[in-house]
Amino acid sequence: MSVSTRVDLALLGVRGRPPVTRTAGAGPSDDGHLVIDGLNAAIPRNPLSPYVFDGDRVLLDGVDTGLDVEAVDRPRFYDLTTHDGVRYEKLAKLHGRDVLATTVVQTCIRYDADQRCRFCSIEESLRSGATVAVKKPAELAEVAEAAVRLDGVRQMVMTTGTSAGRDRGARHLARCVAAVRAAVPDLPIQVQCEPPADLATITELYDAGARSIGIHVESLDDDVRRRWMPGKSTVPLDEYRTAWREAVRVFGRNQVSTYLLIGLGEDPDDVVDGARELIDMGVYPFVVPFRPHPGTLAVDVDSARAPDPAVVEKVSRRVAEHLQLAGMAGADQNAGCAACGACSVLQNVGG
Numbered sequence: 001m002s003v004s005t006r007v008d009l010a011l012l013g014v015r016g017r018p019p020v021t022r023t024a025g026a027g028p029s030d031d032g033h034l035v036i037d038g039l040n041a042a043i044p045r046n047p048l049s050p051y052v053f054d055g056d057r058v059l060l061d062g063v064d065t066g067l068d069v070e071a072v073d074r075p076r077f078y079d080l081t082t083h084d085g086v087r088y089e090k091l092a093k094l095h096g097r098d099v100l101a102t103t104v105v106q107t108c109i110r111y112d113a114d115q116r117c118r119f120c121s122i123e124e125s126l127r128s129g130a131t132v133a134v135k136k137p138a139e140l141a142e143v144a145e146a147a148v149r150l151d152g153v154r155q156m157v158m159t160t161g162t163s164a165g166r167d168r169g170a171r172h173l174a175r176c177v178a179a180v181r182a183a184v185p186d187l188p189i190q191v192q193c194e195p196p197a198d199l200a201t202i203t204e205l206y207d208a209g210a211r212s213i214g215i216h217v218e219s220l221d222d223d224v225r226r227r228w229m230p231g232k233s234t235v236p237l238d239e240y241r242t243a244w245r246e247a248v249r250v251f252g253r254n255q256v257s258t259y260l261l262i263g264l265g266e267d268p269d270d271v272v273d274g275a276r277e278l279i280d281m282g283v284y285p286f287v288v289p290f291r292p293h294p295g296t297l298a299v300d301v302d303s304a305r306a307p308d309p310a311v312v313e314k315v316s317r318r319v320a321e322h323l324q325l326a327g328m329a330g331a332d333q334n335a336g337c338a339a340c341g342a343c344s345v346l347q348n349v350g351g
């Protein structure tokens with residue numbers, strides 16, 4: 001597959017409904033999950049896309065693109081319910097072919113309209129009834145055990161909305177990790193959170209059993225941060241840098257990552273320079289195209305558009321080159337988005 005087709009798919013999306021999809025939620029969403037050329041691919045669902053997924057193939061203007069495409073089957077664990085009657089599907093989702101993903105707290109202190117990240121819809125899936133506000137550790141342990149046993153899940157991602165406490169949500173993450181590891185000791189888990197104010201919390205996450213961590217900044221440009229993430233930009237970049245360094249010390253080089261979004265109006269050279277700084281620290285920059293989806297302020301208020309495909313490809317290639325020079329690959333992360341790769345094209349270009 002040409003990289004440009006993969007980039008087009010990441011930006012234009014597909015018509016049709018793959019069996020495994022997600023709608024609103026934390027991070028990139030409103031996509032269908034496929035395996036393309038053997039790699040996970042989370043492709044936006046777009047009724048206006050020139051690409052169609054017909055169940056087996058991806059067609060462009062009615063012609064088979066020849067891509068090696070596999071749909072991810074609806075997992076069996078979705079049909080189960082907890083002892084308390086909560087459907088497992090409301091507690092965690094299958095991402096890609098083998099990643100179990102959950103948002104342990106589905107609310108965020110930054111979700112007021114003038115504070116929230118303009119690309120985020122974390123509370124929309126809660127409003128629609130698709131999920132529950134707080135996942136209990138014991139529930140997640142139950143779901144994870146079933147997902148591994150029934151559906152061959154190989155890693156787990158736990159993210160969280162930000163809480164008002166100094167830990168910014170990390171303590172509940174640690175409780176959830178410990179419960180899942182007790183039930184499924186070999187399941188690698190990545191946790192994702194804002195930099196905790198108390199750095200010792202990073203060690204608590206590791207001691208609970210997490211083996212990778214994402215501390216996601218999305219942009220290293222303070223103007224972009226204030227515009228796109230007014231609430232989150234109040235956490236200074238220096239706090240991120242301190243947290244990343246501590247996380248690398250605790251979790252190891254290339255077991256720490258951060259999202260960097262392409263398409264927030266930043267000069268592409270600056271994105272690459274920022275990625276390089278991160279790589280030098282041992283942090284994997286998961287560069288991901290900004291994905292406009294309804295339910296976010298970016299789309300509903302700003303009418304923001306997806307970035308230029310040529311820019312996405314160029315930035316991804318340049319970041320992948322730096323990763324290769326540093327001997328860092330997403331696939332070498334124990335768990336998490338960089339290991340999954342579906343929301344980025346980095347793995348397609350060797351990152």
Ligand code: SF4
Nearest residue numbers: 042095337340342343
């Ligand atoms: S890259 Fe992360 S958010 Fe995207 S599908 Fe994979 S696990 Fe989910």
